[in-house]
Amino acid sequence: MTAPVPPPAGPARIRPRHRWLGLSFIALVLLPLALIAAYLFGLARDQYASDVGFTLRQEETPSAGALAGGLASMLGMGAGQANTRVLYEYIRSPALVARVESRLGLRAIYSPGWPQDILYSLPPDATIEELTRFWLRMVRIAFDEASGLMSIQVRAPTPEQATAIAAMVIEEAQSMINGLNTTARADAMHYSTEDLTEAVARLRAARSAMSSFRASTRILDPAADLSGRMGILTSLQEQLATALVENDLLSETTDRADPRRRQLDRRIAVIRSHIEDERRTLGGAAPAGSADPGAPDYPELLARYEELTVDVQVAEMTYRTAQAAHDLARARAERQSLYLATYITPTRAEMSEYPRRFLLSGLGFLFLTLSWVVLVLIGYSLRDRG
Incomplete structure (x- = not known):
């Protein structure tokens, strides 16, 4: 036997849950969308945008002193991204x-639509914190860290106000x-x-x-004085050699009793005594009873002189380096190192582009519809489980 065929389904009928779905769609989607559209097209004030673009540059041409002395790196050549980041944070601060409020009156510019336009207007008695938060909504900053380019879009109720605010931002950034x-x-x-002051004091x-x-030593150059002493010693040695030759010839x-030989012997003894004294003088202090008891201690004298000579040379080198660095700093101080290079001057809008009413309405409809669909699915899921 074949199974009985079930009767065909009857015509679809509207059930209560269908009515609830329609009512919920009206309440959760159409009604909020109507409120959004009424606000955007009826209460929201037109806004005009002014665009400006600039970048931060730094003078990188070193002076002649820096090229000659190789001191350009001491003062940090090259513009870093840190300065641009500082400028970015300053514009948002x-x-x-x-400063812009004190010069242009931001509260007076953005408060005429309050309290009807609560999103694009500002309370007349807004605090600086509220004004800053509103500023971040009206002033959009785009910063490219790779190239260092910064672009700013300023929105205001009139084209003139937007252009004035953009120009003021550029002016304040340049002041900073x-x-x-x-x-x-x-x-x-x-x-x-x-x-340089420390180097001069050290050199002095x-x-x-x-x-x-x-x-104190009454010697200008111990090395020259020592050279003279060596000359005396050499002369004494030559005289000693001559006297010894004469003594050998006699x-x-x-015989030994000859007066000339006795005189040569005395002369040889005196010369040898002087040579010994000179050698002791060159090796240290002059011995007691020597022909020159005031002779200096040359080893100690030379050591002290070399130490002072090295101190003077190091002080002179330090002074020359400090003087070159000071001249380079002065040359850099005579020109502006950082400057703003504006590649887009503040523009003047001819039509209102903001708020983007149709785009915001469409996004609002999409969001409300998705939210409504999620709620409906949740409701049906709970109903099936029940």
Whole structure:
């Protein structure tokens, strides 16, 4: 036997759950969408955008002194991304907002639509914190860290106000950069001046010590004085050799009692005594009873002189380096190191582009519809489980 065929399904009928779905769609999607559209097209004020673009540059041409002395790296050539990041944070800071407010009156510009336009208007008595948060919504900053390019879009109720705010941002950014330049130049000159002052004091002390040494020893150059002593010793040795030769010649023709031989013997003894004294003087202090009891201690004298000479040479080298660094710092201080290069001047809008009413309405409809679908699926899932 074949199974009985079930009767065909009857016509579809509207059930209560279908009515609830329609009512929920109206309440959760159409009604909020109508409110959003009413706000965007009826209450939201038009906004005009002004665009501006700039980048931070740094003078990288070293001076002639830096090229000659190789000191350009001492003062940090090359613009780093840190300065651009500082500028980026400054534009977003309450400090800049307060300066623009004091000069243009941001509260007066953005408060006329309050309280009807609660999203694109500002309370007249807004605090600086509220003004800063609103500023971050009205001023959009795009910063490319790879190229260092920064673009800013300013939105305001009128084209003139948007352009004025954008120009004010550029002006305040340039003022901040000028402040950085002034601080950098002051620091560079301050530190280089301190180094130069220390180098001058060190050179003066070294030369003063050398002058005191020469005044106390009454010797300008111990090496030259020692060379003279060596000349005396050489002369005595030559005289001794001559006297010995004469004595040998007389010994062949005369006896020991000859007066000439006794005189030569005394002369040889005196010359040998002087040679011994000179050798002791060159090796240390002069011995007691020598012909020159005031002779200096040359080993100690030369050691002290070499030490003072090295101090003077090091002090002179330090002074030349400090002087070159000071001249380089002064040359860099005479020109502006950092500057803003504007590649897009503040533009003036001819039509209102914001708020983007149709785009926001479409996004609102999409979000509300998705939310409604999720709620419906959750409801049906709970119903099936029940």
